[in-house]
Amino acid sequence: MVLALQVAGLIAVDQVAIALTPHLPLPLPSNLVGMLLLALLLLTGLVRESWLGQAAALFQRHLAFFFVPIAVGLMAYGSLLRQHGLVLLLVILVSTAAGIAAGGWIGTRPGLGERPPAPAP
Structure with a gap:
């Protein structure tokens, strides 16, 4: 259940980035905007690493499949x-x-x- 919630959190950040991208002054890909948004959320403390760490580790272990x-x-x-x-x-x-x-x-x-x-x- 925790893993599903963490994946949902990462998907939510991605969806926000997809919605924000057309409104930005620079033509950036939404996946880059999502990574920057997630970094900003982590750096400001609005999102804790422990809230998303398990899902991030899962994606990192299987990163080769994305290529x-x-x-x-x-x-x-x-x-x-x-x-x-x-x-x-x-x-x-x-x-x-x-x-x-x-x-x-x-x-x-x-x-x-x-x-x-x-x-x-």
Whole structure:
């Protein structure tokens, strides 16, 4: 029952993000808006990690299954991958390295690792 409620909470955040996305000034995908919204809720303490942790761990354990549709979709672009595959791989590697470096730099800044106090019940 707890797991079902936690999954419902994650779905609710996703649905709010889907509703918000068309009204934003930047053309962002709704899944990114949902992750940012969830991060904001967790950072402000409005949502506690323990309220969603079990469902998040379940999704994380089975994350590889979410990439199967992407891999199947790439098969339709075989000629594009043969023609520009090395350039695409280079872009993916550089952008991944930049994201990891930025995350590491942000994570080492003083005061960012501290959690805000939990709201009183």
